[in-house]
Structure formats: C-alpha cells, structure tokens
Amino acid sequence: MTTVSQKTVKQLKSENRDYFQIAISVDCVIFGFENGELKVLLIRSDLEEYKDHWTLLGDLVKPDEDLESASYRVLKERTGLMDVFLEQVYTFGDVSRHPAGRVISTAYYSLVNIKDHQLRLAHNQLHWHPINEINALAFDHTKILNTCISQLQDKIMEHPIVFNLLPEKFSLRELQSLYEAILGTKLDRRNFRKKFFLMDWLVDMNEVEQDVPHRPGKLYQFNKGRFEGENTEASKHAQVV
C-alpha cells in the first residue's frame, strides 16, 4: 500500500525547515519554605502588556542548550544557586499560550533553602510569594504553578525530597510544618514522628534548637546515606504521610 520513501537525514533537515519556527522555553517554579509558609519565587513581567503581573522565572532555550541545562541556567542566573533539586513536570504547548509567538514551555520545579540565598534577591525584581496569596500570574503561569504544586504534593508522599527546602539541621516540628504547608492539611504529631523514625529518613544530631521561647526540640539531618545511588525517578512505594 503506502510505499514509504527512504530519506537521508540531510533531506529531512531541509524538507522540514518550516517546522523550525517554534521556540521552546523553560519555566521554573522555585519553591521555598519560610515562616511556616510554602513560597514561590516570582518576578515582575518585563513585558509592557503584563507589567502588573508576576511571572515564573523562565527563559527561552538556546538552540545548542539541553532542556535541563536551560533550567539550571535560569536558576543560576536568577538565584545564584547551583546543585539544586530540579524536576521536570509537564510541557505546555497550546498554540496561543504566549503572546510573543509560538512558544512551547516545559515546566520544572525546584526546591531551595530560602535562608541560604536571601541576599542575592535583595535588590531586584524577584520576590517570594506565599502560595496562598498569589493572584493572577501572566500567561498560563497560574496553570503551570498549580500543576507543579500538585506534582510536589504527590511526590513528597513517597520521596525524600522536602529536605531540599530545609536547612541542614532541622527540628521535627519544622519538618511537619513543611509537610502541612505543602499539603495544606494538619497532621497528627505522634503519627508523623512515628512514621519518620520508622522510615529511617532522619539522623539524630544530638543537638537541640537554640533561642526558642519554649522547650527546644532535637535537631535532625536528612539520612542521605540511605538513598545513595538512587536517582529521582527511582525509589517509589513508601507512603510518607
């Protein structure tokens, strides 16, 4: 029936020149945790048409740049951060999602420890926004944000990634309050503690909190050793909360 014509790569390349008219961008949902709230790093839109709107941090992907590298570049340029947790979530490709032309965007989320990086943000257009206080973002960024929040909620139930949002040492209260902020629910303290000790995700530092106006809690560290040799996609199946 249909005879399939064989082509060379070179032929294919020239035949499809019309298709190379699409730009691809990455948008990063950068999560942080501060004062018991889950926050997202946003920037004021640099487009006049959207000057009252906040947007996610993103940029066009360069023709000679890996998709993931582009995300890391955005993170590094905007926050100075390297080696942060970063994960791809979804690609948004509606024809008219962006006013500047056909721009398909791949969304990533990353988890950073706000405290380590406050200074770098001091004098620019970047601000941390509590996720519960975010109004309309530019373009389809509200949708992107919501998709990433859902994904994060799912992910923390089975994977030890929240530690990227916390300082090296943290109390169980901080950890629980982080889970509560992400999930938007209250959790039972005794069950929460029991679960974490049972899972062996924590290492007791034999230190306690300083300068708290109440009985200080013990400090813990993430038990990195337990997860060596595991990439992001592995290690399923262990319900966390």
Added chain:
Amino acid sequence: MTTVSQKTVKQLKSENRDYFQIAISVDCVIFGFENGELKVLLIRSDLEEYKDHWTLLGDLVKPDEDLESASYRVLKERTGLMDVFLEQVYTFGDVSRHPAGRVISTAYYSLVNIKDHQLRLAHNQLHWHPINEINALAFDHTKILNTCISQLQDKIMEHPIVFNLLPEKFSLRELQSLYEAILGTKLDRRNFRKKFFLMDWLVDMNEVEQDVPHRPGKLYQFNKGRFEGENTEASKHAQVV
C-alpha cells in the same frame, strides 16, 4: 541594581528571532494488549541511516498546532483511531538527541484495543512488538519507551485506564492477565477479584465467554458511570493491585 527594561511583545518577538530555530515533535508510545502480552506499535525508520531500526510513531509539531493535537493527529494518521486514551509523559530535550537538527520531543502514551484496528495496519510498515522482545530503537526511543512503561505501571495502580486496552466485554482473567503483563508480576487471583468487585469498577454483563476450551468465565464491562466528570488528572488515591 539591575534595571529591568520594559519591552513590548513586538520587540520581544523580533529580538528573539534566533531562538525560533528549534523544532518540536511528539512521539507516541501506543500500547496494545494481545495474547497475554503488552505490545507497542512501532514503525520502521524512514531515515536511511536508521533503516534497520524501529521507531516510535511521531511527527513534528506544526507551528499552528497544539502539542496535544499533534499527538492525536499522529494517532489518527497512523492507526485511524480517534478518541483514544492519550497522556503526556515527559519531554526529551537533549541537544543531540536527534540527527536531523535540534528537535525536542514530547512523549505521550496511548492505550488502544488492538482487535478493533487490526486491518488498518495490515499493509504498511507498522508492527506490534511485545515489550519484552524489543531491541534497540532508533534515536533515544528506547529511553522514551521505558519512561512510558514506568509511567503506565504507576498509573494503573490508581486509575481505571487499562480498560482502554480491552474489548468492550472481557473476563476477569483477561483483566488480570493484562495487569500482570503491564506490571511484569504474577498476582493472586482471589485477591485480584475481590479488589475489583470492592472498587466497583466493573459491571456484570450476565454473559459468559464463548469458544473457550474450558469452563467459560463471566464477562464484565468497565463501569464508566462511576467515573463520569473525572478528567485524567483527578481521581487519585485508590490502590488497585
């Protein structure tokens, strides 16, 4: 510090012309189920350099075409199928993943009922390959396939999607054998049946199998009514097997 310059959409458009040099494609992992095996629909590469390799079904996305529409188009063009189950999985964006230039590809998987569509494939370059007998695919398609298989395995544990792979009416044995083929494990028959009846995913047709060389099993249908108004992303939290 950094003064952010305001731009109009028009300015942005012309400034970034160099970025619109990337093509985006969709690649569809089309799953089917036949003879107790999970299969994937593959086509012989139409590139001379890869003529001995099989590839996933994909195509470049047109500049005026939604990403998801492109996937549906590929499915329709290749299999004649409309209204199939389709879900985005991941976007592969390494610089040198494709020999024809900078092509970023978004992977989708879809679930089809092989029996309904055998004829359309008879005389072309398409063939169903059992997932356990697939050798090296062209480009990074092995990686894409494996990502989709993992995703499918996760998904069927909580969502009633496998019915897309079965005929309208099916026996519990067929259903269980499908789960076993996807997960690559054996399951306990009694627990499996109990679970499905408890979940109320099935409707008893009061019919039995015909022409089987043993005691015929009862036939069931997917209980569509129970999931009306649910999109693909909703309805989490109900462990299936």
Added chain:
DNA sequence: GCAAAAGTGTTTTGCGTACACCCATGC
C-alpha cells in the same frame, strides 16, 4: 474422566488513624 480455568472465604499481619497526658524550657 481428564485437563484447564472459574469461582469462592478465612486468617493473619501491618499500617493508618485517632487520641491525652506529662515534660522541659523561657519568660
């Protein structure tokens, strides 16, 4: 009557969940 798969219940075990009181510290 034999092969092959259908159909069926019970028991055990682990996990999630609910729940209340005393303790240590700062002020």
Added chain:
DNA sequence: GCATGGGTGTACGCAAAACACTTTTGC
C-alpha cells in the same frame, strides 16, 4: 507559675497478603 511546644504509647479498623478446594466446561 505559666505559656509554649516537645515528647511519648495504645487501641481500633481496614486493607493487603497468603493460602486450597470445589465447580464447570470442552474434549
């Protein structure tokens, strides 16, 4: 001594998992 959060244990219910025998049909 009081306010604040830290720290701890038990009991219940449900769901997962393990497990074997009888029934029905085709040949």
